[in-house]
Amino acid sequence: MATQTTPATNQPVARLSEILARHENDDRWSEKLILDGRNRAALISSVAGTPGDPHLHPDFNEWWLGLGGQTSWQIGEYEPVIAEFGDIVIAPCGQRHDIQTVGEGHGRRLVVGLETSNHDLKGVEPSRLIPVDESLEPPNRIHTSLKYMLERHGTDTDWSEEILLDQRNRINMIHQLPGGANRPHWHPDMDEWWAVLKGELEWTIGDGEPFRAGVGDLVFVEAGYAHAIRTVGDESTIRLAVTTPDVVHYFLDDPDAPPPPKS
Ligand SMILES: [Fe+2]
Numbered sequence: 365m366a367t368q369t370t371p372a373t374n375q376p377v378a379r380l381s382e383i384l385a386r387h388e389n390d391d392r393w394s395e396k397l398i399l400d401g402r403n404r405a406a407l408i409s410s411v412a413g414t415p416g417d418p419h420l421h422p423d424f425n426e427w428w429l430g431l432g433g434q435t436s437w438q439i440g441e442y443e444p445v446i447a448e449f450g451d452i453v454i455a456p457c458g459q460r461h462d463i464q465t466v467g468e469g470h471g472r473r474l475v476v477g478l479e480t481s482n483h484d485l486k487g488v489e490p491s492r493l494i495p496v497d498e499s500l501e502p503p504n505r506i507h508t509s510l511k512y513m514l515e516r517h518g519t520d521t522d523w524s525e526e527i528l529l530d531q532r533n534r535i536n537m538i539h540q541l542p543g544g545a546n547r548p549h550w551h552p553d554m555d556e557w558w559a560v561l562k563g564e565l566e567w568t569i570g571d572g573e574p575f576r577a578g579v580g581d582l583v584f585v586e587a588g589y590a591h592a593i594r595t596v597g598d599e600s601t602i603r604l605a606v607t608t609p610d611v612v613h614y615f616l617d618d619p620d621a622p623p624p625p626k627s
């Protein structure tokens with residue numbers, strides 16, 4: 365596999381278009397993008413016919429975000445699901461996962477696992493396959509598609525819902541109307557990151573210059589830096605926010621909150 369790890373991980377913004385441009389001629393590649401102290405996130409891209417590597421992890425829940433094309437996941441004893449851009453797939457701890465690109469062109473996924481994850485446990489075939497239970501509500505569905513969330517909540521209001529909640533992560537999907545903004549805050553002990561799934565947003569981190577991020581881009585902020593986020597343009601936005609399950613917020617407009625230690 366062509367692997368390229370430059371530029372360094374944890375860029376304030378990792379732009380999907382720039383990453384793809386670096387791999388124009390590669391059929392199969394990966395780039396490590398984020399190390400937040402609990403997760404290692406890497407973008408993987410491959411074409412149909414690339415052999416899978418079915419394995420399981422005994423010690424953590426692994427999850428993926430679809431970032432283009434079509435990819436098939438066979439998780440545990442569940443029938444394969446096809447995930448596309450903006451979909452989240454979870455392999456609960458101990459459940460084998462077999463991932464294959466299907467359809468035309470590249471299937472791209474952001475894999476999020478433990479920094480120390482390995483692929484040592486292989487070769488366990490499921491003894492039966494049962495359908496994924498689509499009636500379960502979020503969080504922690506095996507497959508939560510962006511389409512499902514849009515049908516569930518629409519685009520007429522601001523909304524936010526947990527997609528995943530476990531010992532390591534809380535993932536919220538946040539829909540924000542044009543002109544909307546967060547309540548600026550900082551986190552004392554947690555790096556936060558986001559994936560933009562719809563529209564365009566502007567981040568201001570600490571005293572830095574504001575920058576924009578669009579569909580497919582990842583944004584990272586280190587613990588201790590204030591962050592202000594707003595939707596720009598005429599289209600509503602959707603972003604995934606990846607935090608710890610017990611995230612602490614100190615809001616800049618709260619007179620009782622300590623000021624951010626970094627700027
Ligand atoms: Fe895995």
Ligand SMILES: [Fe+2]
Nearest residue numbers: 549551556591
């Ligand atoms: Fe935050």
